[in-house]
Amino acid sequence: MTTLHDTEVDGVRCFWVDTGRPTLAARLAFRSGIADEDITESGWQHLIEHAALDRFPRGGTVDINGHVTLTDTAFDFHGDGADVGEHLARLTRWLAAPAFERLDHEIGVLRAEADVRGSSPLARALSWRYGARGPGLAAYAEPGLGRASQDELAERVGRVFTVGNAVLILDGPPPPDLRIELPAGDLRPLVEAVPVESPPAAYEEGSGIVVSGTVPREGPMFVGVEVLQRVLVERLRHEEGGAYAPWTNYERVDRETAVVTAGSDIRPELTAGIVDTTLGLLDELAAAGPREEWVTETVDRIVRGMRDPYAAIGVAMGAGMRYLHGREPETLDQMVERVRATTVAGLAEGFGQVRESVLLGAPPGTDAQRRLRMLQFPRTAPAASGRAFRSINWPADTSRLRLADHAIQVSDEQSAIEARYDDVVGLMVHEDGARTALRADGYSVTVDPRVWTDGHRAVDEIDSRVPAARHLPHPPLPGDAPQRAGLLGRWWPAVRRRLSSPRATYVGVLGLYLLFAVGFVGSMIKFGGGPTGIVVIALVWGAVAVHRALREGLADSS
Structure with a gap:
């Protein structure tokens, strides 16, 4: 029987279970993550986590790790109990008085990590739903790193890494001499995740098929995602023979809402019909629910894992994270009872909620627009006033860059895309002189001065219109520099266009x-x-x- 213990260590709430192991595993977690940042500070939480662990010796006797999720930041230690206690004390002493001696080095490490990690289908699904704010920031390569300063990072540490905003999770009793030295502070509430799109809708996704939808966080769909993966594997891999690795994910994005996401690689011969297949599966699950035997088997497997003595720390983990998220901690029996309460009818309702709020990422070559509204950059009428810039390849290229009083616009003869100055959440200042104005909904307008006549003047004006606090140093644009066509190349297409x-x-x-x-x-x-x-x-x-x-x-x- 796994007993959940609830106590405090130097004012920090502590949940622990006694696994009887000779070593100690510890997690010190704080209620602040990616979704709490804005684009101009994105990556700061990750940077603090790296800097905090940088002072520990590499290859020592204690296993050390840290991570930042959408909602939390955690530090993990595993080793001899006394050594783990010393590491926790050393970590919290630094958090109480942080110093960033190797700031540039850590920024470089994180940028290299972002280059390797790239953007995942899950992160892109969150970005399509939430734009360039909240959970949607998971899709961006931490562009706020270039703005980080020692003073601002220290202020963030003092505001977030506090006694009241922390929880300590252990798989054994707290060491008697354990000390947690953190400043006072309150538990930070979860930030509401606000969608920027109205589902159902679809977007183009190059990795395969991806579906996501929102459900109540306390509902049964944390079990439903496990059943959904089995449904996808059975249909797409075993029946259709057109996929290798279907996947699912359950992401808590705020206090009330979770996002269910699922996806799969797709062989080319299944591409044409994959939208109908996927939406058909969701419709079936919403109408009748999954097979009852699959639900029973999934529930039994989850409960077996919960009761496994080797996974007992999961009880303390669950209780600790519920506390951080403003919910009542649960014992093992309560956790099992909640899983056992899952029914086919309850999952059918949950899949119906996913279907109603679905955003579907479809690979190129599908006809998703036949079933769903396609998400695309909203277009508007070209502004009648403001400074205009012609393409360097005019008259072959008749597009215009116009800096109106209210927005940056790039237009053709019929319509324009724009970024309103009051809606620009971040201005990417590229090393090659280009600028990318990022809107709150995640769409962006890029201005490369090499593309426009007098383009450097356009960039200067954009810089003056967007507050400096939103300027984000950024690497150069990918690809080769734009080239101006020769005289014949610029004029002959225009003549042909006129003649035709x-x-x-x-x-x-x-x-x-x-x-x-x-x-x-x-x-x-x-x-x-x-x-x-x-x-x-x-x-x-x-x-x-x-x-x-x-x-x-x-x-x-x-």
Whole structure:
């Protein structure tokens, strides 16, 4: 029987279970994570976690790790009980008086980590739903790192890493001489996750098929995701033979809401029908729920894992994280009871909630737009005022960069994409001189001064319009530098475009007819006779007929 103990160590709430092991595993967690940052400070929590652990010797007798999730930051230690206690004391002494002697070094390490890690399908799904705020920040490569300073980081540490905002989790009794030295502070509430899109909808996803939807956090769908993975493996891998590794995820994004996400690689021969297959599966699960035997087997497997003596620390982990998230901690019996309460009907309701709030990432080559509204950059009418910049390849490229009073716009002849200055949450200041204005909804407008005539003046004006606190140092744009085409390359496409337009066709055909008429009349005169009245009337009538036909065709094409 695993007994959950609830106590305090120097004012820090502590949950522990006695596993009887000769070593001690400890986690000191704090209620602040990726979703608590904004884009201009994204990566600071991760940077603090790295800096805090940088002072411990590498390859010592204590296993050390740290991580930052959407909602929390945690430090893990495992080893001899006395050594773990000393490491916790050393960590908290640093958190009480942080110093960042190797700040540039740690920033470099994190940027290298971001390059290796890249963006995952799960992170992109969160970004499509939440934009460039809250959980959506998981999709960005921590662009706020370039703005981090020692003073601002120290202020963050003093505000977040406090007694009231921490929980200590152990798999054995607290060492008698354990000391936690943290400043006073209160538990920080979870930030509400606010969507920027209205589901159901779809977007293009290159990794395969991805579906996500929101459900109540306290509902049964933490079990449902396990059943869903089995459903996907059975259908896509064993029946269709078109996938290797379907996956699912259950992510708590705030106090009331969790996001269920699932996805899979897809073989090319299944691509055309994968949208119908995926939505059909969700519809089936929402209508009738999963197979009852699958639910029973999944529940039994989860409960068996909970009761495994080797996994007993999971009880303390669950209780500790519920406390950090403002919920009542649960004992093992309460955890098991909640899992056992899962029913087919309850999961059907949960899958219905996923279906109603679904965002579907579909690979290229599907017809997702036939089933769902496709998410794309909203377009607006081009501004009538503001400073305009032509492409360096005008007139072949007729697009315009316009810096209006309210926004940055890039437009063609019909419409524009824009980033309003009051909605720019971050301005990426690229090393090659380019600027990317990131909107709160995650869409962005990039201005490369090498693409526009007098582009450096445009960049200077953008820099002055966006507050300096939102400027984010960023690597160069990928790819080769844009090149200006030669004289023929710039003008010949424009001439061809003019010649192929309906108006040019109108003028050309009418001109050819008139040329024919003049030539015909001239020939009659040359060979001894002027045009008769009937011939003149016929030629005029023909000219009028050609004019009317071409004018109607021109009107139809406009």
